[in-house]
Amino acid sequence: MQIYLPIADVSVNWLLLLVMGGGVGFISGMFGVGGGFLMTPLLIFMGIPTATAVATQAAQIAASSMTGTIGYWRRRAVDVKLGIVLALGGLVGTGLGVWFFNVMRRLGQLDVIIAIAYVVLFGVIGSLMLAESLRAIWLTRKGIKRPLRRSGDHPWYLGLPFRIRFHRSQLYGSVIPLALLALSIAFIGAVLGIGGGFIAVPALIYMFRIPAAVVVGTSLFQILLTMLAATVLHATTNHSVDIVLALLLTVGGVMGAQFGTIVGRNLRGDAFRLLLAMLILAVGIRFAGDIVLKPADTFSMVTLEN
Numbered sequence: 001m002q003i004y005l006p007i008a009d010v011s012v013n014w015l016l017l018l019v020m021g022g023g024v025g026f027i028s029g030m031f032g033v034g035g036g037f038l039m040t041p042l043l044i045f046m047g048i049p050t051a052t053a054v055a056t057q058a059a060q061i062a063a064s065s066m067t068g069t070i071g072y073w074r075r076r077a078v079d080v081k082l083g084i085v086l087a088l089g090g091l092v093g094t095g096l097g098v099w100f101f102n103v104m105r106r107l108g109q110l111d112v113i114i115a116i117a118y119v120v121l122f123g124v125i126g127s128l129m130l131a132e133s134l135r136a137i138w139l140t141r142k143g144i145k146r147p148l149r150r151s152g153d154h155p156w157y158l159g160l161p162f163r164i165r166f167h168r169s170q171l172y173g174s175v176i177p178l179a180l181l182a183l184s185i186a187f188i189g190a191v192l193g194i195g196g197g198f199i200a201v202p203a204l205i206y207m208f209r210i211p212a213a214v215v216v217g218t219s220l221f222q223i224l225l226t227m228l229a230a231t232v233l234h235a236t237t238n239h240s241v242d243i244v245l246a247l248l249l250t251v252g253g254v255m256g257a258q259f260g261t262i263v264g265r266n267l268r269g270d271a272f273r274l275l276l277a278m279l280i281l282a283v284g285i286r287f288a289g290d291i292v293l294k295p296a297d298t299f300s301m302v303t304l305e306n
Contacts, residue, residue, distance in 0.1 A: 023256060024253060062228045064253055078214070129277035200222070
């Protein structure tokens with residue numbers, strides 16, 4: 001059952017990798033988000049070197065995003081113009097993220113930086129999502145309806161220069177905040193090995209009021225381009241993409257996603273958000289434990305005089 005991963009330089013149970021890929025794919029299909037935020041930590045926890053886990057997950061995300069993008073493209077649910085704007089900002093963020101990744105790796109601080117980043121990012125996002133989902137459940141039980149936003153009430157950042165009309169997304173506004181959002185998410189994705197869909201989709205819906213029917217497909221289109229760039233940059237600059245590992249994770253993920261989609265259709269919206277928030281918080285807490293708890297293997301370094 002063991003298979004040797006040439007880039008990671010470890011032998012692992014290939015059946016376990018398929019099961020992990022299937023489980024994360026199931027969660028991804030159920031919640032409609034990329035599974036990188038969960039798979040990358042799992043690979044690190046099972047002993048895959050951090051650099052290989054991050055870089056390889058970028059390749060797996062690119063493969064799964066391509067499948068999703070094709071499906072939404074056929075349903076005319078992809079705003080190509082908006083996707084290109086997001087991709088341009090995302091490519092800049094990807095380049096900066098891979099550069100930062102390589103600098104931290106050379107300094108020997110990559111593992112610490114990634115652990116802290118997961119704790120902060122997932123702690124903040126998970127807490128906000130948990131608070132919002134609990135508030136939504138409370139309002140539903142009390143029978144209180146949220147006030148609708150007034151038509152024509154647009155946030156100030158859409159009025160910045162370089163405004164473009166995106167017909168399919170029903171949006172007219174500046175490309176500056178869109179590009180900055182994509183840059184930030186792509187930077188985080190390149191460093192942590194996540195697609196960033198769980199950040200991009202809510203941001204595009206709530207910050208830019210883009211219809212949900214278009215958001216997911218457009219986000220996948222942008223993630224596809226940025227993760228392809230991240231894979232190429234990781235492969236050429238630090239040679240840390242393990243194709244064998246990526247193929248096993250992709251096969252398992254595709255199978256699991258089919259079942260997750262079926263289950264996700266039967267989840268209520270408030271329960272959906274609550275479960276996702278708890279999942280994100282759990283990953284952040286797990287990394288926090290690795291930072292503050294005493295490791296199983298401790299060692300020290302001293303200078304010996306001849």
